[in-house]
Amino acid sequence: MSNRKIYRRAVPQEEPRTIGMAPKVGIRPVIDGRRQGVRESLEAQTMDMARRAASFISSNVRHTHGAPVECVVADSCIGGVAEAAEAAEMFEREGVGLSLTVTPCWCYGAETMDMHPWYPKAIWGLNFSDRPGAVYLAATKAAHDQKGLPVFTIYGAGVQDIEDYKITDDVGEMILRFVNAGLAVATIRNKSYLSIGSVSMGIAGSMIQEDFFEDYFGMRCEAVDMSEITRRMEEKIYDEKEFHNALQWVETYCTEGEDVNPESKQLGREEKDQNWETVVKMTFIMRDLMTGNPRLDDIGYGEEALGRNAIAAGFQGQRQWTDYFPNGDFSEAVLNSSFDWNGIREPYIIATENDTLNAACMLLGHQITNSAQIFGDIRTYWSAESVKRVTGYELTGKAADGIIHFLNSGSAALDGTGRQTRNNQPVMKPFWEIEEEEAKACLEATRWCPANLEYFRGGGFSSQFLTRGNMPVTMTRINMIKGLGPVLQIAEGFTVNIPGEVHQILNRRTDPTWPTTWFAPRLTGRDVFRDVYSVMDNWGSNHGVLSYGHIGDKFVTLASMLRIPVAMHNIPRERIFRPSAWGAFGTKDLEAADFRACQNYGPLYGKNG
Ligand SMILES: C[C@H](O)[C@@H](O)[C@@H](O)C(=O)CO
Numbered sequence: 001m002s003n004r005k006i007y008r009r010a011v012p013q014e015e016p017r018t019i020g021m022a023p024k025v026g027i028r029p030v031i032d033g034r035r036q037g038v039r040e041s042l043e044a045q046t047m048d049m050a051r052r053a054a055s056f057i058s059s060n061v062r063h064t065h066g067a068p069v070e071c072v073v074a075d076s077c078i079g080g081v082a083e084a085a086e087a088a089e090m091f092e093r094e095g096v097g098l099s100l101t102v103t104p105c106w107c108y109g110a111e112t113m114d115m116h117p118w119y120p121k122a123i124w125g126l127n128f129s130d131r132p133g134a135v136y137l138a139a140t141k142a143a144h145d146q147k148g149l150p151v152f153t154i155y156g157a158g159v160q161d162i163e164d165y166k167i168t169d170d171v172g173e174m175i176l177r178f179v180n181a182g183l184a185v186a187t188i189r190n191k192s193y194l195s196i197g198s199v200s201m202g203i204a205g206s207m208i209q210e211d212f213f214e215d216y217f218g219m220r221c222e223a224v225d226m227s228e229i230t231r232r233m234e235e236k237i238y239d240e241k242e243f244h245n246a247l248q249w250v251e252t253y254c255t256e257g258e259d260v261n262p263e264s265k266q267l268g269r270e271e272k273d274q275n276w277e278t279v280v281k282m283t284f285i286m287r288d289l290m291t292g293n294p295r296l297d298d299i300g301y302g303e304e305a306l307g308r309n310a311i312a313a314g315f316q317g318q319r320q321w322t323d324y325f326p327n328g329d330f331s332e333a334v335l336n337s338s339f340d341w342n343g344i345r346e347p348y349i350i351a352t353e354n355d356t357l358n359a360a361c362m363l364l365g366h367q368i369t370n371s372a373q374i375f376g377d378i379r380t381y382w383s384a385e386s387v388k389r390v391t392g393y394e395l396t397g398k399a400a401d402g403i404i405h406f407l408n409s410g411s412a413a414l415d416g417t418g419r420q421t422r423n424n425q426p427v428m429k430p431f432w433e434i435e436e437e438e439a440k441a442c443l444e445a446t447r448w449c450p451a452n453l454e455y456f457r458g459g460g461f462s463s464q465f466l467t468r469g470n471m472p473v474t475m476t477r478i479n480m481i482k483g484l485g486p487v488l489q490i491a492e493g494f495t496v497n498i499p500g501e502v503h504q505i506l507n508r509r510t511d512p513t514w515p516t517t518w519f520a521p522r523l524t525g526r527d528v529f530r531d532v533y534s535v536m537d538n539w540g541s542n543h544g545v546l547s548y549g550h551i552g553d554k555f556v557t558l559a560s561m562l563r564i565p566v567a568m569h570n571i572p573r574e575r576i577f578r579p580s581a582w583g584a585f586g587t588k589d590l591e592a593a594d595f596r597a598c599q600n601y602g603p604l605y606g607k608n609g
């Protein structure tokens, strides 16, 4: 392997790759409007609180493209309706996508509140005794609830003094939880989902429900036939220079793996080389379809150069494409990873089998972690007894209660090898933190196996790797239930290591050319999380997504903003942060209350919303 530095240093992209400005956070300092004493005495402090919140947010939150999130503070404190309208107008002009209202004091609830129909909203009322920010918080929350505009309420547990209005740890955590999810809501709005092809092998998730993307995400759905890829290959509608760079990169960094096909059926060297050329072209063509490419304009394809503003996509592949052409595994794996021949960069979100509902989880997971995502089949539940029977080995540690074989060809990002590290522990980092050596290590841990020709008659190459154990991960899935709508499932857990020979035995019972993650959900001893079998048994479909970290709580917060109920999760109650109105739908059984709340509000952009 060459020591040549082929990667650019990881620097944040300056701009998002989709059309439009990155959304900003609007900060609204609200104040008691009474002049001749009250207002004047509070002006400086209120504005200062807003500025502190703004700099706290900008120094702690980044967009998925790496740039720090910008905040816009209203020009003046908001004491009543006129100033609220001025702030609203300024926010629209500036591209605000969510708002945080801050105040140390009593102000006039409905006169100062943010009435925007879909900005995620939060209010931070300072915990004071002399000027009661909490009273405003409660009054305005009531106004939000009464008007059907749910709001997150932020209030520190400790009383602060008048001269001490810093952001305490508990307040800071709530602000970040709110901004993290609110930014995701604002970022995906007005972007597209691109289906390349249509329904794969009768998989329900690939029957796109446009109403779901439109009403819940504010996104539009685009579709192109897979023949568009053939046209671009044959008519050379791509950047020839990039093609050569990419091929070179593949030669240097992508090692071919075992060919599991019977010798008599294996493709020859020439055919395999031809397949490499095809899968490389498929990769940048899919990317160009998603987000465009100015180079195409240079060669006379102005329309193609524009792309389709897609923040997420899916490739049908099976079977019409893969029965005839090389499969999409290389393209999907590389696009979803944080690096390719152009350097270390933000992952593109693209789902195998055009499973739009897995793509939705990958999209949300990427938005709230900034990292790459692992797509997979929830393939097999391996109980400890079964593992023992088949291999003689006793599962131990986090795997002791059984494991799920998480496996699918295609969209598992190579970041999922677990070869990026922090304090010697495997992690999946945002692209701007990934070092060259780490990107290389992910590639070195991957073999590209000639596709199993029984499944993929057209050949291609599947990424074969084994995820390192001990990564905290969160598995998610959105399912579509007729009469109910979308429902989110969440299972936090760990990737686990099992001995190499045990892995070999288990893996070789299925398709060994694909990437494997051994996943152990964290059990709670209750309900669905009483054992691993029940987790698998209750999973709503054949697919799921693994995101890095224990971030189920972030998904819960985001789902509440979108009004998607969460049907199962293993997150402790103290990490749940939802709009305050959720409490009005029940405080004992939070899962049932969430369903009632989501049903009451309806999808964020829906007709009932
Ligand atoms: C090759 C096979 O058709 C697989 O792609 C299939 O098992 C799936 O992944 C189904 O989700």
Ligand SMILES: [Mn+2]
Residues within 6 Å of the ligand: 352, 353, 376, 377, 408, 542, 543
């Ligand atoms: Mn699958």
